[in-house]
Amino acid sequence: MKPIRMTCLATTLICGMMGCASQSDIRILEDRVIALERRNLELQQQTTEDIDAKAAALRNQSASLQVATDQVRNEIQALDGKLEETRYQLTEQTRTSEDVSRRLTRIEDILQIPVSDMASGSTVSGSNAPSPSAPTTPATQGAAAIAATENELYQTAKQAFDRGDFDQARQGFQELLLQYPNARNGDSAQFWIGETFYRQKEYEQAILEYQTVIEKYPSGKKVQAAFLKQGFAFAGMGDKANARLILQELIEKYPGSSEAKIARQKLSTL
Structure with missing residues (x-):
């Protein structure tokens, strides 16, 4: 009976010790889980902040690019306006030159005076003008x-x-x-x-x-x-x-x- 009693006692002690070890491991695991969850939240928060910062930087870059694009577009429009104005002036000058040429030719035909003489300021042939x-x-x-x-x-x-x-x-x-x-x-x-x-x-x-x-x-x-x-x-x-x-x-x-x-x-x- 004595050996059996000792065996039971040892078994009881071993079981008790095994129970105590399991609860300690569980607490350790729980602490680790809590730490991991806290670290995960910190990483998530840091990631969110990084993403927000990068998004803000991208928005700023996009706004800067938009401003630069608008400036270039305005400069192009200004150049187009100057080009159109220059083209108009050239057209007007050409038209004026053609008008003068036609007028000189018409007056030459009417008065029978060479255009070269008119340009040099010669008077009408036979005129008594001084x-x-x-x-x-x-x-x-x-x-x-x-x-x-x-x-x-x-x-x-x-x-x-x-x-x-x-x-x-x-x-x-x-x-x-x-x-x-x-x-x-x-x-x-x-x-x-x-x-x-x-x-x-x-x-x-x-x-x-x-x-x-x-x-x-x-x-x-x-x-x-x-x-x-x-x-x-x-x-x-x-x-x-x-x-x-x-x-x-x-x-x-x-x-x-x-x-x-x-x-x-x-x-x-x-």
Whole structure:
């Protein structure tokens, strides 16, 4: 009986010890599981933060790229606008050159003057218009006249025109242009030269002088008036067809001008 009792006691002790070891292992495993779960949460949180940071960086990069793309697009649009403007200017210059060429050819055909002579400022063959005055010199003109200012020359010539002394006025305006090639009132002086011929019914020469205004002073304040008086000069010559062409050209180029209004009235009578 004693050996059996000892065996049972040993078995009991062993079982007890085995039970205690199992509970300890379980606690250790639970602690490890808790630690792993905590570490997993930390990793998840860190991963989420990393992803958010990278997403924010990508969004910033995307926004920067969008801004750069918009800038490039705006620059391209600006360049397209400049290119279109340049193309338009070239087209206008070509059209203007063609218009001048056609006008010169038309006037050449009408007046029977070579275009080269018109460009050089030659007068109509057989016209009794006086040639431009020779440059003044101290030997031919007094000191006071030599010292005359641009405005004085212009006013003196205009006064002669207003009182009907067209020859004297023409000579004065020509003198002004000789002494002051870049005169502030150069376009007006050239126009009034044409007017002196028009008032004397020398329409062919007047047409040439008006043409000089149009070609030499394209941005001047007398261009519209020169077109108008060219049309009137052709009408005065009895050339109604060319008068209509010139007046219609004036209306097309300067539709809102006072000269265009007069041109419309004149066209109704041709």
